[in-house]
Amino acid sequence: MAEMLKIASIGAGTPIVLIHGWGLNSGVWQPMVEQLQHQFKMITIDIPGYGENLDIELSPYTIEHIAQHMVETVAEPAIYLGWSLGGLVASQIAFQFPEMVKGLVTVASTPYFVKQQNWPGIEANVLQLFHRQLNQDIKKTIDNFLKIQAMGSPHVRQDIKLIRDLVMQYPMPSAYTLDLSLSFLEQVDQRQILAEISVPLLRIYGKLDGLVPKAVIPLVDKLVPNSEKVIIERASHAPFISELKVFTESITQWINECC
Template identity: 25%
Template sequence: MRDQLILLPGWAFGPAALQPLYDALADLAPDLEVVIEPLPELVAKEAWLDELDQRLPHGSWLAGWSLGGMLASQLAARRVDTCRGLITIASNPCFRARPQWPEAMAPDIFDAFHEAFRLDPEETLKRFRSLCGRGGYDPRTLARQLQVSQSQLPAPVLDAGLQLLAELDGRGALHGYFGPQLHLFAANDALVPAAACDALRRWMPGIVTRLIPGASHALPLERPDEVAAAMVAFIKGAAA
């Protein structure tokens, strides 16, 4: 029976954002069944996890980029024995900083971004795409790729996703899931501080973390081959 890997995109992006990673995984591991699933299209943020739990098959690996990784972590902890393993990409246990987890976006910066989105969604999404590519080798090209792969969801759904980014604290979920975990971070990430990689390693010494040099938050688009190689090696290592 083939291993299955579910990929979840980040906030404001559709499955197309993970297509480069999908293609790289297909080349490296043709025996691995990879499926990209969209994030929920719900205004009620508290229903997102239930919707994913109902929709996504059990017995698979769960992986996600940014918000997708935070949701994958919550789902892995909920499923425990029916999740093969967890992989997050440029995903912080807490996206918005809090006293017990300062290695995240400052609350005033996040709150200002959230308010700006409510006032002018299109302009804020444009700024967000720029932030995703900042620190990468070719930020302008990344921004264009991100624009093409942006989801066309209504503003209330995107607002619910921002609320989840602000509220989710994945530390309990990560600690409560005992399967294999790989967490990939980007050294030049403008949205998830690189310091989160070391912080997570210190907090949970038994998991695997890796910081990819010279990469931006758009890690799965910018460095799909490198991300895919790390994921495949980890999945095969867990099966050995």
């Protein structure tokens, strides 16, 4: 049995579990937590090998095992909100443990990240480049990824600086962890799983997102016709950073209506 994950919790009310994206950590949620802690119980949890859980080793390091470990750690029914790679983890939790999920929110995420003939996404060679860069310079690789995430935002430099300042409160993950978790973006295909998820689902997108293109949105609409979606006009890949007010209002309204 792996060591129990560390989590942080503040506030009271409906619990919301926040799962970060690739290369980053739970520090990225700080502005959102400050906004919502007076209405909800805000729970942040780092993916094993990241942030507060830097030293926790899971074997096998699979998305299914991470999902199981997170649910066992949180140990109460909650809304699970996952950003980017975290959206895959949160969706896996909703699929595996629906009785522990009051609602699912995916943010700037997609059930399959890689571009294919009939599916928009990230070019496979971009992800392969990140794999190669990880072996040379971890910090530079993360910085390059931050630039891609903020691309399209009306205030790119401010967004990159804020995200960097938030996540640098914690030590960097190892190249090994980054390499393994980057493989999730290449290999995990949840298109079938997403269609079978039974809990209430809200999908939030940034219209200017350079990693999850807006062309994927109607395709996901068909997979989950009963879900709701919000497209934030002036946001890119991190809408909770660039458009925090619109983002938190969308979350609050949906939770009050559905959960």
